[in-house]
Amino acid sequence: MSTAIIGLGNIGSRLAKNLVTGGETIIVAARTPDEAEEVAGDLGRHAEASRVEDAIAKADVIVLAIQFDAIRQFLVTHREALAGKIIVDPSNPIAPDGKGGYRKIIPDEQSSGVLISGLLPDRARLVKAFGTLGAESLEAGANRSPERAVLFYAADDAQAGEVVARLITVSGFSPMRVGGIDQSIRIEVGGDLHEYGAWQAGQRQRGHVARLSGLRTVHQIMEERLTMNTETRTVSTLAELQTAVDDDQVLYIVVSAQIDGVAALRLRPGLALTGIDAHAALRFAPGSDGLQLSADNRVEGLRVATDPDRRAIFNDTRVDGFGRLVLRHLSVVGVVQLLARDSVAGGHVEAHDIDIWAADARGYEERPKGYGVEVVPGVFTLWNQSEDRGVVITADLTGLSAGRAGAPVRGSGIFVGGAGEMGGRVVANRLETGAVHSDGGIAPGTPDRITGGVFVVSGAFVASVHNHGPVTTYGSNDMVLDNWGTVDRWIVDGKVSSHGPSGIGFVNFGSLERLEVNALIETFGQGSRGFNVYTGTVRSAQFERVVTHADGAVGIQISQPVGEIVVRRGIETWGGTGDSLVKGVVVRLAATALSIKPGGSARKIAIAGGLITHGEGVNPLELHGAIDALEVSGGLTAAGGGFATI
Template sequence: MVTKISSLIELMQALAMNHPQILELQTSILCPYAIFLPPGYALTGADKDKCLLSFNNGDGIGITANNVIRNLTIMTTPSCRAIFSQTGLTDMGTVTLNNLSVTGQVSLMIRQGTNRLMLNADNVDVVSCDARRYSEQPQKYGVNVYQGAFTVYNFNGDPNSNIIANITNITVGRKNAPVIGSGIFVGGYGDNGGWVVLENLTTGAVYANGMLPYGTADIITGGVFIVFGVKAQNVTNNGEIVTYGVNDMVLDTWGSVDSWTVNEKLTSYGPSGIGFVNFGTVNTFIAKKEIITHGLGARGFNQYDGTVNTIKMKSITTYGDGAIGIQVSKPIGSIEMEEGITTHGSIGNTLVKGLLMPLPAIAFSIKPGGEVQNLVVKGDIITYGDEVSSYTVEGGKINRISVSGQVAAEGKNANAIVISNGGTTPLTNIRASSKSGKILINEGGNITDKSGFTEVV
């Protein structure tokens, strides 16, 4: 049954019938209060460009179960929820979002008492949003995470609670007009229950700014953030992902991802805005375009916890002081750089597990507990900052290494290679140079193979 809607009165009358039907808006309508779709209702527009559903006093459309929202432009104030789940039902059935332009947060959240939601979202564009005010925030590693403009969140800790999601063609924010908070946020309740089974996530461009003041150490955001409690099969970014603010990670995961493919550039502009951070388990991560960070302490790739089996990246370039190119603190598989790793900064503060601390902008760093099975760099590993080492192994381990270019330190008092604290690495066929520092410093380290090592002065 299709009911054509041309006024607010007709919309409210149709909703009050509580009889599953398709409500098709024929024109733009302003609502002075939020509305709720009863189970089985669909809300569509005859023409998305002509059918603007606006809410001027709070949230927008509440969904309950087996709802469809399609072919509409939906507008609230950016700090409100344009689409939100509002139900105590055990089973929300299947919720479908399709061909939507949205101002305000899209929030698909289930709480205690709701154990099942099937979510299909495709071609959803969140134009503007401020997601900072929501108190449900995951907490781990000394930080809280702000929700996103597009949020899928299982806030029910029951191990039998599941959201099964296919989320495709999602775009968030605009270039130089980012959403506030995270961009796309997918999270479960924790590591032991309240799951999100993310079968597919594909994005277009995402622009986000957490608007955090400099010095904040216990709150972070992300352009695309996969939180704990998420079992993701395929994540693909088809548009550029850009973050602008303090502690704004470009890509971050605390969950598990089988395959993550990035087809466009990753860029961060703010302090401690890291290109890709992994605390979870990732099987394959591929970044086909460059990763570039500009802010103080804004690293390129950081492996803090969990593991990654295979990483392939085009290149990493950082510009800020303290902005390390690659830092590994846990065992991982292989890293392959199609080009090189370059840092331009010197020593500066950066966020590490909820603490701000000074670090040099090392190009490649293995920390105690870190291990890389195979490192392949088809370009250079190079630093330009003063008092910065290019390649350091501080108590960690590299099993195999191949660098087609050279390991070069261009700054003052900058060393090319530093092995310390029991670190282990081969230097097979490595060419290294330093303009005003040392080529090789070995303090309590173990060089397993130095054959072909060439010092270029």
């Protein structure tokens, strides 16, 4: 969905900057075209200046970053054009009082959100958002580390709320819904959740407000609720846990011990489950699944364990949407599986710092298919299976780890996907991983099945993928990093290693704008290539170094047009000719350092450190396509014979 910001004052300009910084493409409009052009020019290629009327026509989401009184008139003037749009209102119903303070310009018990909702055009949907913080905090609080600050929002329409929640995430904050528009007074100036909270006693007539600690994290808010809310229950036994889950008045369950022998447990909508300390754990009975989420659930600070091949955390697909599912600071044995299918028609998922010690996803037989193969799902799977392209799951995923060195999880590692090019989509701002170790357990020679350490599947759209830790695969047909989806930027800071036959360090079938591999890619299995572009597009790719050790293991293979490829410390192969899996077919390949296949081309390839092969009769360079500019420093060396150093 496209977004327009109308009004480029203190709030509008800062919000535009935050969204562009997060990679969102936006339309900006202001009182004059010159003002919009100036702001768009400062923001760069992700911002387009437009007249107000054109911005409304082009965009699906309209952020009205203008004064409260101006919004009311704006809705009248542009009523017809705004029909069917998502309208975002960050306004606060205050004005200067002429004495250095502010006054509320509507009755104390009223909110601007409720009043504006009554003025909406047909089919328009209102979301109250981006007005919780003052302009300075909106700018300074974005992308805080290690945990993001919260921006509250209110919405009656769940899907509209999810769309705006994604924008809040892109802008550098953690979104939290407070309820419907009738709750918007809480997030306006003077409300208990606004940075400038309740009107100070004795100063109300002068219009002063008390500034609260507006930049709060989700964790801090949860702590506040756990200490203040009487609907919290602390449990340490199986009986106490079940009683709390069954009690509709309980909103927060605090686990204060290790609880063993738990049967599969469903969390009703809105229920949160948190551990009190590092000892808090839920260990489920043998043969049992674990926690079933419904909608608007939060699970954090827990150890959750089932049998490795069971679902430790999964979702009820009979509900009409995820709402907002939050998983944070979890240590898991078993599969984490979140599926959008059946009745699920949307939602948002946040998963942060999830460490899956052991799991086996090979028994889950629903598998995406394409390019002559099927993909085994991951031990962490977020998969939109809906055939309806209008079903969108948004996500923010960081700190996902799986397996241990020498003790990999079975199946794929981290799996994020939609339902292909024409079906439901997953739209993620971030997909960030720690260490991932996986083994698909595929029998050698199987031509039509693969796995991936980190796999972005068709129908997934990810702004940024970042592998902070090493990603290692151990089995046959195990891709280490695989893209079938659409990724703006993929950064690899941990070593990429493949130990099984017919694996690939990084393989692309989708659309990838920019790839930065700042660590070694190294493969050890027969036919295991370093980097391969089968189809799709790669605009720019940078590599530290690529090394392969076995027969048929090409260093870099290009079968489609690509942009620029840079290798900083050379490509080196140690094998000869051998079998390798290519799009579901086993073929014979020589371990060429750089291979440009028929149909492959590159605008520019620059390699420092040379192209070196050690297999007998293996050429360093195979060129059946076109390269506009080729630069190789360090020479082309066939150390196994048949080619001299240049």
